[in-house]
Amino acid sequence: MHYLVTGHTGFKGSWLALWLAARGHTVSGISLDPLAGSLFERADVKSQMHEDLRIDIRDDASVVDAITSLAPDVVIHLAAQPLVRESYLDPRTTFTTNVIGTLNVLAAVAATSSVKANLIITTDKVYRNLDQEAGYVESDALGGSDPYSSSKAMADILTQSWVKSFPGAPTAIARGGNVIGGGDVSRDRLLPDLLRSFEAGEVTGIRFPAAVRPWQHVLDCLAGYLDLVEALLEGRGVGQWNIGPGRESFVAVRSVADDAVALWGKGVSWKDTSDPSNPHEANLLALDATKARRELGWENKLRYPESLEWTIDWQRRVLSGERAREVSLSQIERFESLRSYEGESAAVASAPNRKA
Numbered sequence: 001m002h003y004l005v006t007g008h009t010g011f012k013g014s015w016l017a018l019w020l021a022a023r024g025h026t027v028s029g030i031s032l033d034p035l036a037g038s039l040f041e042r043a044d045v046k047s048q049m050h051e052d053l054r055i056d057i058r059d060d061a062s063v064v065d066a067i068t069s070l071a072p073d074v075v076i077h078l079a080a081q082p083l084v085r086e087s088y089l090d091p092r093t094t095f096t097t098n099v100i101g102t103l104n105v106l107a108a109v110a111a112t113s114s115v116k117a118n119l120i121i122t123t124d125k126v127y128r129n130l131d132q133e134a135g136y137v138e139s140d141a142l143g144g145s146d147p148y149s150s151s152k153a154m155a156d157i158l159t160q161s162w163v164k165s166f167p168g169a170p171t172a173i174a175r176g177g178n179v180i181g182g183g184d185v186s187r188d189r190l191l192p193d194l195l196r197s198f199e200a201g202e203v204t205g206i207r208f209p210a211a212v213r214p215w216q217h218v219l220d221c222l223a224g225y226l227d228l229v230e231a232l233l234e235g236r237g238v239g240q241w242n243i244g245p246g247r248e249s250f251v252a253v254r255s256v257a258d259d260a261v262a263l264w265g266k267g268v269s270w271k272d273t274s275d276p277s278n279p280h281e282a283n284l285l286a287l288d289a290t291k292a293r294r295e296l297g298w299e300n301k302l303r304y305p306e307s308l309e310w311t312i313d314w315q316r317r318v319l320s321g322e323r324a325r326e327v328s329l330s331q332i333e334r335f336e337s338l339r340s341y342e343g344e345s346a347a348v349a350s351a352p353n354r355k356a
């Protein structure tokens with residue numbers, strides 16, 4: 001199968017390209033340049049690609065041109081401006097990339113008859129946030145206060161409208177949780193910020209230590225995406241899907257920082273820089289992925305503690321000189337060999353109460 005991944009130079013996209021290539025697929029990508037020190041560079045993901053294209057997804061003609069000439073079987077649209085803080089600093093780029101960029105990908109897919117499955121990636125942040133304890137389900141209202149969340153909610157609504165208005169390639173929307181894993185170098189994300197400061201011997205400041213997030217390992221999230229693609233190829237799966245962890249993995253930022261400090265050792269620490277003048281970010285974000293468990297048979301294999309351990313393990317191994325590609329592929333292989341854990345209720349019973 002020929003997969004086209006937009007955003008293949010980013011964190012999730014690099015893992016996805018490595019995984020698809022390891023499964024023997026042909027993988028092409030459309031993205032901007034990778035960030036310095038990214039997984040894309042460190043694991044030489046380029047060498048695994050059929051076509052590694054640098055195209056701005058806001059440029060509709062170039063996107064149509066690229067997708068029609070690549071003629072992929074599957075499109076997975078990850079490319080986005082994905083950071084909440086950045087979205088306050090540059091709302092225009094955030095909205096144009098996330099909304100118009102998605103429109104351009106949908107239109108290009110409509111013009112490409114080879115596409116048999118089209119997966120659009122949005123986020124848990126698309127839901128109108130009510131700070132509720134219960135996880136959001138797919139039929140809940142969308143919203144989003146900050147520019148990132150609302151731009152992704154717009155992309156989600158746009159995709160739903162497109163699917164109804166212009167029937168074509170089977171299309172699904174995946175709403176994932178807060179993803180962690182080795183090789184993320186984004187700014188203003190908890191784990192990358194912490195790991196950077198641990199390595200530099202600095203103390204990182206945390207803006208919202210009480211915020212609770214559904215933490216998920218990147219491989220669990222990508223496994224959900226791949227299950228969805230499989231379903232689309234089999235004539236199922238059209239619609240919206242939450243691909244998030246169970247409640248045992250809803251953990252306060254403060255606890256994640258404490259656990260990362262404990263796992264890293266060597267006297268590292270973090271400091272609370274919460275300030276009422278910080279731009280608003282949601283306090284509690286919870287996803288209910290029952291639909292994906294029931295209808296796709298997808299289930300997280302790693303709970304929060306293992307997800308954090310795998311992330312720190314990746315960083316330590318690469319720091320100690322192991323090659324990033326080999327470490328990533330060894331984690332992919334180990335992940336594929338795991339069976340799902342015994343479901344949410346068993347996990348809740350054994351997990352410490354870590355909620356804020």
Ligand SMILES: NC(=O)c1ccc[n+]([C@@H]2O[C@H](COP(=O)([O-])OP(=O)(O)OC[C@H]3O[C@@H](n4cnc5c(N)ncnc54)[C@H](O)[C@@H]3O)[C@@H](O)[C@H]2O)c1
Pocket residue numbers: 006007008009010011012013030031032033034055056057058077078079080081082097101121122123124152176177178179180186
């Ligand atoms: N990482 C998370 O915790 C998380 C959670 C939920 C949803 N998501 C979604 O998953 C997707 C991937 O996130 P990520 O963490 O890998 O982000 P990332 O920042 O690591 O990667 C973003 C990718 O998008 C590309 N891109 C950005 N603007 C572009 C443009 N104008 N034209 C072409 N390419 C462009 C970048 O080059 C990069 O390849 C995004 O859609 C994001 O909203 C991420």
